[in-house]
Amino acid sequence: MLDENLPIHDVLIIGAGPCGLAVAARLCEPLPSALFTENEHQKFHLLRSSTQRRWKATRTSRRSNIGTDQLLSGPCVSSDRLDIKVLDADGDTWMNAWNEKFESLNISHLRSPMFFHPDPRDRDGLLAFAFMNKKENELKEIQGVVGKELSKHHRKKKQKGGKRIQETTYIDERNRQDYFRPSQALFRDYCQEIVQRYGLSDIVEKSQVMSIVYDNPTSVFTIEASTGTKKARTVVLAIGSGQTPCLPQDSPFHNIPNPQNVTHIFSHLNLDSSTILAPSVLASTSFDHPKILAIIGGGLTSAQIAELASSQGLSKVHLILRSPLKTKHFDVDLCWLAKYKNESMSRFWKADEDRERWEMMRDARGGGSVNPEYREVLKTLVREGRVKVWEWTKVKGARWDDEQERWRLELTDTTEEVHQVDVDGVVYATSEAADIRTVNVVRSILEEHPIEIVGGLPCLTNELMWNEDIPLFVTGKLGGLRLGPAAPNLEGARLGAEFISSKIAILSSGWQRGVKDSDESPAEEFDMGRLGLGRSNQFEILEYDSEEGGNVHSVF
Numbered sequence: 001m002l003d004e005n006l007p008i009h010d011v012l013i014i015g016a017g018p019c020g021l022a023v024a025a026r027l028c029e030p031l032p033s034a035l036f037t038e039n040e041h042q043k044f045h046l047l048r049s050s051t052q053r054r055w056k057a058t059r060t061s062r063r064s065n066i067g068t069d070q071l072l073s074g075p076c077v078s079s080d081r082l083d084i085k086v087l088d089a090d091g092d093t094w095m096n097a098w099n100e101k102f103e104s105l106n107i108s109h110l111r112s113p114m115f116f117h118p119d120p121r122d123r124d125g126l127l128a129f130a131f132m133n134k135k136e137n138e139l140k141e142i143q144g145v146v147g148k149e150l151s152k153h154h155r156k157k158k159q160k161g162g163k164r165i166q167e168t169t170y171i172d173e174r175n176r177q178d179y180f181r182p183s184q185a186l187f188r189d190y191c192q193e194i195v196q197r198y199g200l201s202d203i204v205e206k207s208q209v210m211s212i213v214y215d216n217p218t219s220v221f222t223i224e225a226s227t228g229t230k231k232a233r234t235v236v237l238a239i240g241s242g243q244t245p246c247l248p249q250d251s252p253f254h255n256i257p258n259p260q261n262v263t264h265i266f267s268h269l270n271l272d273s274s275t276i277l278a279p280s281v282l283a284s285t286s287f288d289h290p291k292i293l294a295i296i297g298g299g300l301t302s303a304q305i306a307e308l309a310s311s312q313g314l315s316k317v318h319l320i321l322r323s324p325l326k327t328k329h330f331d332v333d334l335c336w337l338a339k340y341k342n343e344s345m346s347r348f349w350k351a352d353e354d355r356e357r358w359e360m361m362r363d364a365r366g367g368g369s370v371n372p373e374y375r376e377v378l379k380t381l382v383r384e385g386r387v388k389v390w391e392w393t394k395v396k397g398a399r400w401d402d403e404q405e406r407w408r409l410e411l412t413d414t415t416e417e418v419h420q421v422d423v424d425g426v427v428y429a430t431s432e433a434a435d436i437r438t439v440n441v442v443r444s445i446l447e448e449h450p451i452e453i454v455g456g457l458p459c460l461t462n463e464l465m466w467n468e469d470i471p472l473f474v475t476g477k478l479g480g481l482r483l484g485p486a487a488p489n490l491e492g493a494r495l496g497a498e499f500i501s502s503k504i505a506i507l508s509s510g511w512q513r514g515v516k517d518s519d520e521s522p523a524e525e526f527d528m529g530r531l532g533l534g535r536s537n538q539f540e541i542l543e544y545d546s547e548e549g550g551n552v553h554s555v556f
């Protein structure tokens with residue numbers, strides 16, 4: 001297809017993970033929870049269903065000028081909304097990479113609480129979904145965070161007694177229902193429900209994006225992807241860290257081509273739980289041939305691999321960490337999530353410069369940690385002699401023993417003492433630091449439109465845009481300097497979607513749009529999409545209903 005015949009998508013999202021889904025859903029949600037109180041929200045839904053209005057299409061795409069034979073398949077969400085297209089290197093469905101990781105590692109429950117999800121409609125949506133579908137038994141309570149706050153009187157008393165003041169990040173009893181963890185099955189079904197609700201299932205295409213170029217005169221992006229060239233008015237980068245998982249630079253295996261039985265856990269997708277450990281490591285595991293694995297990394301994934309490896313019959317696991325094994329409920333400290341979140345985020349946004357924000361992020365996340373549940377799992381495995389935890393330890397060297405067909409690892413701790421361990425396989429579960437300078441997709445944008453970078457993260461506008469002239473949005477981990485310490489998590493997904501959609505609403509009002517042929521006048525309809533994007537006043541809908549003859553008062 002010639003370039004000039006290509007459809008120009010209103011929004012092209014790269015990445016069909018939680019952040020991409022949050023943006024697409026938010027762009028389609030007419031009544032987002034952030035803009036409405038719960039009461040208002042319910043009333044609007046009641047009003048909408050009671051008037052039984054048929055929601056008519058508002059044409060928002062230039063597509064009617066293009067022959068259907070010239071269109072790429074399936075990019076249009078619905079004729080009354082923005083033309084959104086999603087490209088994902090991993091699959092042609094939403095959340096493919098997420099679901100694969102959870103399945104391959106046999107992870108039963110998320111680490112995060114109930115209000116971490118990509119649904120723009122309702123903060124409590126996941127909780128409601130669990131109850132509506134009678135899946136309450138799939139929630140695990142997060143022990144020890146609720147109801148432990150001391151009263152002001154007790155705190156003062158302790159202060160007077162010279163005792164250390166308790167961390168004031170415990171959660172009020174009335175928010176107890178938030179502090180459960182959903183099962184992966186429940187979360188997967190909920191994300192699927194979001195996809196269905198907004199009619200987003202057919203817009204994802206499996207395609208690896210190689211480059212993005214912005215043409216200033218036409219204000220159109222050209223995206224080169226493995227499935228061909230695409231055009232878009234706005235692009236959203238929702239690619240996580242944007243790095244391909246690989247062995248760290250300082251690993252002794254880094255310069256060995258294809259080291260046998262050494263891998264990064266996420267370096268190849270399409271894994272399943274029986275092959276996550278190299279088959280040769282698992283093969284002939286028996287009493288006579290005990291198999292030993294080394295896992296490098298101090299995060300929750302390492303603990304999950306250790307549990308999986310033990311359940312698959314490996315005799316011994318060496319868990320090797322640079323620092324001590326830290327225990328935290330979430331990746332970020334509680335004060336960034338619970339009732340002091342607003343205060344923490346206000347400090348974050350008010351910081352004088354991005355360097356300060358980056359330092360706040362680093363301190364709030366503080367490297368890898370396991371949650372209390374997995375701390376217990378590890379304790380049990382250590383007690384049984386199946387896992388040995390090496391804290392403050394690095395893998396300094398590695399040598400393949402041809403005879404034994406094993407690696408001999410040299411480990412050093414802070415005292416520089418060297419220990420040797422023989423292992424059949426090595427799995428790295430280290431996370432990749434986000435660095436926009438190494439993200440291939442934006443290489444030409446970086447060259448042509450340089451941006452300030454702090455700690456590897458781009459200094460975006462407040463709406464997560466590249467700069468005021470280039471409508472390239474960046475969300476998730478790479479948007480950390482605007483989204484705060486929870487940016488790499490599901491909480492960052494919802495916040496990022498909120499920022500981005502408000503800006504897209506402003507931009508889209510300037511785009512040339514026609515009106516879809518219809519036998520009813522467009523003036524008779526209320527564009528709920530504009531309402532959701534904050535471009536229309538919520539009270540206009542009441543005016544519209546009374547003009548139409550509907551008796552709004554009878555609804556309430």
Ligand SMILES: Cc1cc2nc3c(=O)[nH]c(=O)nc-3n(C[C@H](O)[C@H](O)[C@H](O)COP(=O)(O)OP(=O)(O)OC[C@H]3O[C@@H](n4cnc5c(N)ncnc54)[C@H](O)[C@@H]3O)c2cc1C
Pocket residue numbers: 014015016017018019020087088089090091096097098101102105109110111112116207208209210238239240241242301441475476477488489490491493
């Ligand atoms: C095992 C595990 C468990 C986790 N559990 C939780 C949890 O319980 N709660 C929580 O809040 N967080 C959790 N996290 C963190 C989690 O990674 C993030 O919450 C979430 O995945 C971030 O979403 P994202 O959309 O930014 O990135 P991702 O989920 O990484 O999705 C990015 C997508 O972009 C695609 N992509 C990348 N580059 C390109 C390209 N060039 N072209 C096309 N497509 C591309 C990728 O294929 C991928 O599908 C977990 C992480 C892991 C690894």
